[in-house]
Amino acid sequence: GRIGFDEAILCEQKTVPQIAEIASRSRDTVGRRLFTRLSAEKFAALPPDLCGAMIYDAQSRTAVLGATAPGAGPPRVAIVSAGSSDANVVAEAQATLAYFGQSTQKIEDVGVAGIWRLLERVDEIASMPVVIAVAGMDAALPTVLAGLVPSFVIGVPTSTGYGAARGGETALSAMLASCGPGLTVVNIDNGYGAACAAMRFLRMADRVRQAEVPLFS
Amino acid sequence: GRIGFDEAILCEQKTVPQIAEIASRSRDTVGRRLFTRLSAEKFAALPPDLCGAMIYDAQSRTAVLGATAPGAGPPRVAIVSAGSSDANVVAEAQATLAYFGQSTQKIEDVGVAGIWRLLERVDEIASMPVVIAVAGMDAALPTVLAGLVPSFVIGVPTSTGYGAARGGETALSAMLASCGPGLTVVNIDNGYGAACAAMRFLRMADRVRQAEVPLFS
Amino acid sequence: GRIGFDEAILCEQKTVPQIAEIASRSRDTVGRRLFTRLSAEKFAALPPDLCGAMIYDAQSRTAVLGATAPGAGPPRVAIVSAGSSDANVVAEAQATLAYFGQSTQKIEDVGVAGIWRLLERVDEIASMPVVIAVAGMDAALPTVLAGLVPSFVIGVPTSTGYGAARGGETALSAMLASCGPGLTVVNIDNGYGAACAAMRFLRMADRVRQAEVPLFS
Amino acid sequence: GRIGFDEAILCEQKTVPQIAEIASRSRDTVGRRLFTRLSAEKFAALPPDLCGAMIYDAQSRTAVLGATAPGAGPPRVAIVSAGSSDANVVAEAQATLAYFGQSTQKIEDVGVAGIWRLLERVDEIASMPVVIAVAGMDAALPTVLAGLVPSFVIGVPTSTGYGAARGGETALSAMLASCGPGLTVVNIDNGYGAACAAMRFLRMADRVRQAEVPLFS
Amino acid sequence: GRIGFDEAILCEQKTVPQIAEIASRSRDTVGRRLFTRLSAEKFAALPPDLCGAMIYDAQSRTAVLGATAPGAGPPRVAIVSAGSSDANVVAEAQATLAYFGQSTQKIEDVGVAGIWRLLERVDEIASMPVVIAVAGMDAALPTVLAGLVPSFVIGVPTSTGYGAARGGETALSAMLASCGPGLTVVNIDNGYGAACAAMRFLRMADRVRQAEVPLFS
Amino acid sequence: GRIGFDEAILCEQKTVPQIAEIASRSRDTVGRRLFTRLSAEKFAALPPDLCGAMIYDAQSRTAVLGATAPGAGPPRVAIVSAGSSDANVVAEAQATLAYFGQSTQKIEDVGVAGIWRLLERVDEIASMPVVIAVAGMDAALPTVLAGLVPSFVIGVPTSTGYGAARGGETALSAMLASCGPGLTVVNIDNGYGAACAAMRFLRMADRVRQAEVPLFS
Amino acid sequence: GRIGFDEAILCEQKTVPQIAEIASRSRDTVGRRLFTRLSAEKFAALPPDLCGAMIYDAQSRTAVLGATAPGAGPPRVAIVSAGSSDANVVAEAQATLAYFGQSTQKIEDVGVAGIWRLLERVDEIASMPVVIAVAGMDAALPTVLAGLVPSFVIGVPTSTGYGAARGGETALSAMLASCGPGLTVVNIDNGYGAACAAMRFLRMADRVRQAEVPLFS
Amino acid sequence: GRIGFDEAILCEQKTVPQIAEIASRSRDTVGRRLFTRLSAEKFAALPPDLCGAMIYDAQSRTAVLGATAPGAGPPRVAIVSAGSSDANVVAEAQATLAYFGQSTQKIEDVGVAGIWRLLERVDEIASMPVVIAVAGMDAALPTVLAGLVPSFVIGVPTSTGYGAARGGETALSAMLASCGPGLTVVNIDNGYGAACAAMRFLRMADRVRQAEVPLFS
């Protein structure tokens, strides 16, 4: 495609026949495809031959049609999360990157209410060029990270929490209003989008000849 | 009064004659009074004899009628802020506590985008029974503090920032949705309210015979 | 822990295997743990040996792993509610305090639409250093209380009501905008958070030597 | 008119020429007219002959063209307010009722943060068939009143307060979500609308032959 | 009671045991009681002897314990609705008034998208001292009515519609922002509250000796 | 242009130099241009030669560069408004249509709080193929119109009113949620957009050979 | 009817008996009727004779009572959609137009994230006098279309997407704020309303004698 | 600093003395500093020696203390905007990148209402590794771009527009809800943040050895 990677199929508002038709067409043409936000019920309701050609993962709610092979090299993307309630969003980001051939480094449950757990892992995180920071509720994790590491940080607000968490709206706003300079943000629970951004980063990185251009400060 | 301390006069939506009348009546009866959210323009427009009987502080936008004497003892309330843009809210809390005879410990500009600045001061903060944590934008400071110190933490969201900061709404929601257990919150920019809560704390503390009741964990 | 009491496990967005794993690990290490927002369905789905080691309470939706022993002394925390529809939030606060060894005084259904019911109980409430005030809809109860008693008041807005009650948002905003000085607030339906704040209060109270520092007014 | 009283002119978004034209036409036809939300600046900019024919009141921001004569009988409408910051809304309701020939009973600054001030005046309020209850911030006053008196209560939320008061939105929502049965509400700061509702009440009251129809309970 | 009629029990957030306990206590003391927002499921789950002592109405979702006898006189309250989707709110208002001994006049499905249907009924509506106007979506009905009839108009916004109707929020705001002078409003879907307001009106009406006080205009 | 008419210049967030540059370029190329939301201050600050080449209209806040000649034929677009506070939005729609050579029929101040004023003009309105309906606050006018006339109705919500009118948001939502079938809506205060929609209508109308295709009902 | 076509019955908040009654009455009087937002469950629960007299379409959730005959002529309305998740809204618009005797041209899945798919179809779309543009999420499709074709464009925001898509609110706001001149909008998911607007267009088109009135630019 | 570049000073809510103090301290220590959201009035009010040491730019509202030297190499960051009303946000991004030694490629006024203007520049944009896409109102530009170019796209919503544009909220939500895969977003009007993200990208790019890791698709 024009943008260097093919689009996934967002299944949430699609019917089973619609999904089946897309899967069938993909199998016969490009040969592989990623399906996101696919419930176990819908997956099970697909025609058996399509089910058989896909690998379903319940936690990330993704299905992969065709071959996937995580890259052989060391991971260049860290996925860091605040709590174990954020696990399915972490999984969606990881599954998407795996589909594109990228291995990832997961560092979970290091939210800032227990900041020492995060501090113990900072060097590990700082060694990664790209960091996907997943957090709900007050979502302070990406802000703190953006102040601690030079990596490119992509914040993913999650819909965990209740009341004033407002289904992820507070986490989203907090990341956007953050005083952590250069923090970028994607939609609530959008692990897929964060992974796509990471892919853009990796593909564009070799176009940059950083060393040639001096940076102030 | 019934609650152990007298109420301040919120001047924002009052006219100069209304404020003058209250000040005049207070001088003739109880003898002292705190005025909050009083603009320099309104203060200057009060009758000269009332102006003369009051001490105005521009940063906190407070005026005190009658005597004030910060207590002689060591401070038991810390006022911690994320950035220098929060200075007027810090000042309002400090002025209110001073009016009630309490000295305070100020620790400013230790927001979590530069978490190491906060970590250097943690022991000092942890030594205070009450901590007023003032922060705007993503307002991660009170959450981090509530996870680091055993003190009673009162969060004050501020209206600093722009766009998704939404005049303090994001900071407010982030504090409420926080995963820092036992963090309490007051209204946006309400330094006065946080100081009153601290006063309630100090007055009630001697009613508690903590030592007699064992705590689990 | 650093803050003097261990954190509870918020089960709402966790899967049964995640909860089982945490419970199992807690049993083998610290020996006790509080679980909140745990549905009866999820509790029943835990492995039998874990279920047997926990005591589940349907109204508060909490489960306790390990020993709990409410303190022997008289209660120092009152839990006051506006209506019987707020009962489950009252129960969560009570269960959390019981887990930490604190007995509580419950005073329910004294909302301000029938203010005489509240006025009959004011002296009783005023005798408690800490008051957790639970109310939904217009949530006037904490404001009225904060004007009547010198106690430290922690307001808990609840999601009762319909239409303009907006799932607790109106109660939350009303408490924050309240003219009752020194009223503090936690998240909607957050009985757990109010109880943790009460715990911070009780633990910090003996650090304060109130008598030594004179208070104005 | 069809509804028994003529409409006032809302001047806020009208230009001076538009207002002048309406005033001039009213003078030449019906002979009298009420103008609301008219700033002192706009009033002063009207043609001198129109200014001379109108009586302007700065606090209520109303002007009356033509004769006004408050009724000779005792007041049947009480206007009760929470704080002195609500004074201009109280004034607008009072001015409107005066324009329609009705005297009123004002009871100000009896908000529920100092509930004893309200309780001292309850009998006086309960003696009035109609009560206009004006309050901002958490706006608990109308709820408490609706539980204490049998009068017809019309709540007017005001835009006083800051932060979570949200320009009167919180007061409005709190009144609507109120558990005080039979409380009715008008728009934020709408003293005029509350007065018109009171006028409808007074005009319709003699159509009701209450004594003939027994009421349960 | 202090306010002239007894309060109903709002069952929505109460459990079956809570409702049973209140019903049982009411039967043994005051003898009668109204229950609102009671689902058919909850009603059926009450102990048989309580069910037998109550009359349940599915459309209004109300149950009455004890005797009800609509007054013998002609109705003085009209209940007017915009569409047939508003029928359950109309029914709640009617059931509440019937509980208090008042008959009502229903005029349904006369929303303003077909204004001629409304115009045919205007004289009938104008003959009633009190009009409860029930409407969802854009809720223009109460505004149009308030301009056409001198009656006291109580608007009840309903949660009908979708999208920008926002569960009744748009109808509520439209009524509050209405240019129909003297229109009063209650909460979304609050037929009970509108009926209570009508009861206040009827009870207070004989306190007013309207004839003695002349009205301008 | 591709769409049959050239775009206007929205001046609100442009600086005077930016506007001058566009005006100058337009004069030298296409020869004519419409400027909207241009304040009198900014217009006066333009270079004299540009000012001289433009005709400014204060009420609509528009300026026209180059020739304008309203069409000779009878108007085919009615602009109907609820109140005189909506006059500047009416003027913007009218000025835009005049710029495109269309005459219009204005029918102002016929809002539904006085529905008889509207009913007197219905036949006149129904004779126009396109109706631009301008209304603020509760904005019931377009709904009522859409039920009364077969014309194509374009609703323009306005920012008149206060409180729950929320700067036009309520009017906008009410129009969108309307039960008047086939009512279309543009942005708040967007008289320009409504006029452009009317232009699209007029240009496309002759492409339709309506008579050839029978319609049911 | 007055407006040239009969209204559909919105079934969402109606009970089965209510729908049955309307269908039965329609059959006996006008003979035909369109039902919208009718779930398959409700349709199946109607009396068999009514079911038999209606044709139900699951995707559009519509039922037609009586005859339908799409016009013989070429379609004059295009229905363009951004993604396959918008298919049910497309179907509702199509079904409504078919009920009124109009054939339509469907062009689906041409959202702007793959703009080249749209560009390939522009000439086809531009040949239609009326374009219904259906899109959710960021809803950029109608804006792009309004800049590319001279047709009358009616935007229908859909509730597809998650998080910041906010159930269609973002799509709605984006269309309203659009810089595409003359774009009109209907409620979220309101395919029915867009079709009614198209019907108004077609019926009014022959009233316009476009050729006689010259247009500038 | 830890993150590879020093933080700028956000001046909006700081007083002139606060800014002066920071500038003075910076001059004496690190020697250079960027100031953002600095009004011309505040800059002029700084002590003359500080003014003299800084270069102020009115359009971007930035001031630079100390040396700036845009890099000698070709630009690797494109700044693309929808309209000329977005110019000041474009300027802030450009000034920030210049401060860090980076040249940029500006491509302005290519919003999607005139999509052909954008299409003419696509190859130029696609040649840049990083694209900052600045747009207000419906903000469709970044979505379209993310579908057309493989570059890393950072969307900056702006507060241009009125009504439903809601000060940039609609643009922000539209970008977040976008179906353009891998689009990242920063706060409303936050040109500074987008530039910082671009800097993180450039600095991290040489850590990636893209060529070594094969990508699927």
Ligand SMILES: Nc1ncnc2c1ncn2[C@@H]1O[C@H](COP(=O)(O)O)[C@@H](O)[C@H]1O
């Ligand atoms: N989980 C996801 N979250 C957000 N966008 C997605 C997700 N999965 C797929 N998409 C995008 O959503 C769009 C789906 O388009 P369509 O399948 O035509 O409705 C594509 O642009 C995908 O890249």
Ligand SMILES: Nc1ncnc2c1ncn2[C@@H]1O[C@H](COP(=O)(O)O)[C@@H](O)[C@H]1O
């Ligand atoms: N009912 C509750 N409401 C709010 N916070 C809670 C509740 N129960 C536990 N928590 C806190 O939520 C956090 C849960 O973190 P985790 O279990 O890692 O997702 C901890 O900080 C707990 O103190």
Ligand SMILES: Nc1ncnc2c1ncn2[C@@H]1O[C@H](COP(=O)(O)O)[C@@H](O)[C@H]1O
């Ligand atoms: N359907 C209803 N809508 C609104 N308020 C109600 C309704 N039914 C009862 N109420 C009121 O809600 C309150 C219920 O209090 P409680 O039963 O103690 O929770 C009482 O003041 C009732 O008058």
Ligand SMILES: Nc1ncnc2c1ncn2[C@@H]1O[C@H](COP(=O)(O)O)[C@@H](O)[C@H]1O
């Ligand atoms: N799907 C729909 N969306 C919006 N309005 C509808 C829809 N179907 C019918 N309507 C309109 O909604 C109104 C329904 O009125 P009623 O059936 O009396 O509640 C009528 O004006 C219909 O034109």
Ligand SMILES: [Mg+2]
């Ligand atoms: Mg955790």
Ligand SMILES: [Mg+2]
């Ligand atoms: Mg700082």
Ligand SMILES: [Mg+2]
């Ligand atoms: Mg009760």
Ligand SMILES: [Mg+2]
């Ligand atoms: Mg007061």
Ligand SMILES: [Mg+2]
């Ligand atoms: Mg109907």
Ligand SMILES: [Mg+2]
């Ligand atoms: Mg008028």
Ligand SMILES: [Mg+2]
């Ligand atoms: Mg697609």
Ligand SMILES: [Mg+2]
């Ligand atoms: Mg442009």
